[in-house]
Amino acid sequence: MNAIQRLGVGLAALGRPAYINVGRADELPPDRSMEAMREATWNVLDVAYSAGIRWVDAARSYGKAEEFLGGWLSARAPEGVTVSSKWGYAYVGEWKTDAPVHEVKQHDLDRYRAQYEETRTFLDGHLSVYQVHSLTGDSPLFQDVRLQEALAESAADGVQVGFTTSGPRQPETIRRAMELEVSGQRLFSTVQSTWNLLETSAEEALREAHGAGLRVLVKEVLANGQLAVRPPAAVRTVASGKGVQPDALALAAALSRPWADIVLVGAVSTTQLVANLAATEVDLDEDEVETLSGLGVPPESYWADRGALPWT
Numbered sequence: 001m002n003a004i005q006r007l008g009v010g011l012a013a014l015g016r017p018a019y020i021n022v023g024r025a026d027e028l029p030p031d032r033s034m035e036a037m038r039e040a041t042w043n044v045l046d047v048a049y050s051a052g053i054r055w056v057d058a059a060r061s062y063g064k065a066e067e068f069l070g071g072w073l074s075a076r077a078p079e080g081v082t083v084s085s086k087w088g089y090a091y092v093g094e095w096k097t098d099a100p101v102h103e104v105k106q107h108d109l110d111r112y113r114a115q116y117e118e119t120r121t122f123l124d125g126h127l128s129v130y131q132v133h134s135l136t137g138d139s140p141l142f143q144d145v146r147l148q149e150a151l152a153e154s155a156a157d158g159v160q161v162g163f164t165t166s167g168p169r170q171p172e173t174i175r176r177a178m179e180l181e182v183s184g185q186r187l188f189s190t191v192q193s194t195w196n197l198l199e200t201s202a203e204e205a206l207r208e209a210h211g212a213g214l215r216v217l218v219k220e221v222l223a224n225g226q227l228a229v230r231p232p233a234a235v236r237t238v239a240s241g242k243g244v245q246p247d248a249l250a251l252a253a254a255l256s257r258p259w260a261d262i263v264l265v266g267a268v269s270t271t272q273l274v275a276n277l278a279a280t281e282v283d284l285d286e287d288e289v290e291t292l293s294g295l296g297v298p299p300e301s302y303w304a305d306r307g308a309l310p311w312t
Contacts, residue, residue, distance in 0.1 A: 002280075003255055003279070003280035004051060004052040004053060004277070004280050005052060005053075005054065006255060006260070006261065006262055006263055007048075007053050007055070007251075007255075007262070007263055007264075007265060007276075007277075007279075007280070008053060008054075008055030008056060008057055008082075008084075008217065008262045008263070008264045008265070009044060009045065009048045009053055009055070009056050009057070009264070009265060009267070009273075010056075010057045010058075010219060010264040010265065010266045011041065011056065011057065011058045011059075011062050011065040011068070011069060012059070012062050012065075012266060013266050013268045014037060014040060014041045014044065014062075014065065014068070014268050015037070015041065015058065015062035015063040015064050015065025015066075015068060016037075016062060016063025016064065016065070016091060016093060016095070016102070017032040017037065017063070017093075017095055017096070017097050018093060018096070018097040018098075018099070018102060018311040018312060019311060019312075020224050020306070020309040020310065020311055020312075021224050021225040021266060021268070022224060022225035022226050022228075022229045022230070022309070023225040023228055023229040024225060024268050024312075025312055027268045027269040027271065027272055028040065028268055028269070032097065034064060034095065037063075037064065037068070038064070038068045038071070040268065040269065041065070041068040041069070041072070042068070042071075042072050042075075043269075043270050044267055044268070044269065044270060044273055045069070045072050045076075046076070047270045047273050047274070048273060049076070049078050049081070051273075051277055054080050054081050054082060055081070055082045055083075055084070055262050055264075056069060056081060056082070056083050056084075057083075057084045057085070057192070057217070057219075057264055058083070058084070058085045058086070058123075059085055059086035059087075059089065059133055060085070060086065060087055060088075060089065060090065060091070060115045060118060060119060060133075061086070061088075061089030061090060061091045061103040061133065062091065063091050063093070063095070066085060066118075066119055066122035066123055067122050069083065069122075069123065070122040070123050070124055070126070073123070073124070073126050074124065081126070082128045082129070083123055083126045083127055083128050083129070084127075084128060084129035084130070084131060084162065084190070084192075084217070085119050085123065085127060085129075085130060085131070086130070086131040086132070086133035086164060087111065087112055087115035087116060087119065087130065087131075087132065087133060088105060088106065088107050088111065088112075088115075088132055088133035088134065088135075089103045089104065089105050089106075089133050089134070090103065090104050090106065090111070090115075091103055092104050097311070097312060099311075102311055105133070105134065107132065107135075107139045107140050107141050107144075107147075108140060108144065108147065109144065109146055109147045109150055112147060112150060112151065113150065116130065116154065127159055128158075128159065128160060129159065129160045129161075129162050129190050130154055130159050130160070130161060130162065131161075131162035131163055131164050131190065131192060132151075132162070132163040132164065133164055134164055134165065134166040134167075135163040135164065135165055135173055135177060136165070136166065136167050136169070136173055137169055137172055137173050137176065142176065142180070148180060148182050148187055149182055151182075151187060152182040152183070152185070152187055160189045160190055160215075161187060161188055161189060161190075162188055162189060162190030162191060162192060162215075162217075163177050163188050163190075163191060163192070164191070164192040164193065164217075164219070165177075165191070165192070165193045165194070165202065166194060166303075167299075167303055168201070168299035168300045168302070168303045169299075170193050170194065170201060170202040170205065170299070171201060171202055171204065171205035174191055174193060174202060174205040174206065174208075174209055175205055175208070177191070178191075178208075178209060178212060178214065188214065189213075189214060189215065190214055190215040190216075190217060191206065191209050191214050191215075191216055191217070192216075192217035192218070192219055192264075193205075193206055193216075193217075193218065193219065194218075194219055194220040195218045195219075195220075195221065195254060195257075195260070196220055196221050196222065196223045196227060196250060196253075196254070197223075197227060197232075197235065197250055197253055197292055197295045197296070198223050198226070198227070198295060198296060198297050198302055199220075199223065199296065199297070199299060199302045199303075200293070200296040201296070201299040203257070203259075206218075206257075206259055206260070207259040209259075210258075210259035210260075210261065211259070215261045215262070216259055216260055216261045216262070217261065217262040217263075217264060218254050218257075218260045218262070218263045218264060219264045220266075221250055221251055221253075221254045221263055221264065221265070222247055222250050222251070222265075222266065223250075223302075223306075224306060224309060225266075227246055227247065227250040228245070228246055228247035228250070231246040231250070232295050234291055234292065234294075234295060235249055235250065235292070235295070238284075238288050238291060238292060241288075242282050244278045244279070244281075244282055245275055245278070247272075247275055247276055247279075248275060248276060248277075248278035248279040248282060249279070249282060249292075250279075251263060251265065251276055251279035252279040252280075252282035252283075252284060253284065253289075253292050255279060255280070255282075256284050256289065
């Protein structure tokens with residue numbers, strides 16, 4: 001699989017008017033109406049598909065992302081596209097950038113069943129992977145056998161069962177989730193986790209997951225835009241030497257990990273996406289990999305800083 005085929009488009013920052021990505025605001029339509037955001041989403045998807053990207057990732061909590069994606073799939077009828085989405089969070093922002101709360105998390109059987117039907121309605125037969133959204137060690141899912149069994153039943157619909165992780169204890173969550181079984185079969189076949197040059201703590205656990213046969217998706221590779229807008233000096237230096245911008249270098253670092261099956265980009269405009277695609281032309285040598293590998297910060301610090309990013 002070549003580099004472009006290992007990229008996917010994530011719709012977290014396109015399906016709703018507010019999100020935490022740095023450097024997003026100037027790339028979006030000024031009014032951020034539903035119609036304008038739908039057009040921006042379709043534009044990104046058109047360019048991504050033309051470039052050879054065949055994976056798109058959404059979630060119930062990404063505002064209108066599933067609806068926008070479903071409309072694009074119906075209108076364009078693209079071939080060979082894999083669609084993943086997520087359940088567990090509900091969008092409650094009412095399409096306001098200044099909403100006091102934008103999403104609410106709930107991992108239980110009722111939420112899963114309701115959101116699974118909603119997702120299937122919007123994506124109309126295109127859903128390939130359905131993931132638990134931001135699984136953490138304290139999630140009720142780990143004790144809820146009925147919920148685990150319900151998740152396993154989706155395999156009968158031809159849908160793979162996956163989970164995503166967030167927070168400073170991603171490695172523990174990944175390893176624990178990998179052990180879950182229903183009727184003697186491993187419950188999860190995909191994992192999507194945060195990995196970037198600043199937050200590398202999940203790397204070994206993701207390597208183990210890949211080795212065990214799970215498909216590994218990597219998210220937040222640009223650290224919610226921070227590695228593009230305000231990257232460390234070492235990133236700027238290596239990027240300059242390669243003739244690319246910091247965003248492409250950060251994505252190339254993720255692509256250099258053999259355990260990363262799909263690397264998600266969160267571009268909100270075709271300009272951002274084209275800049276991101278330069279990552280596929282970057283080859284990092286051992287010295288450059290070593291230089292970049294020293295940029296990681298303690299996960300507790302990283303996630304505290306991420307939690308302080310404003311929704312704008």
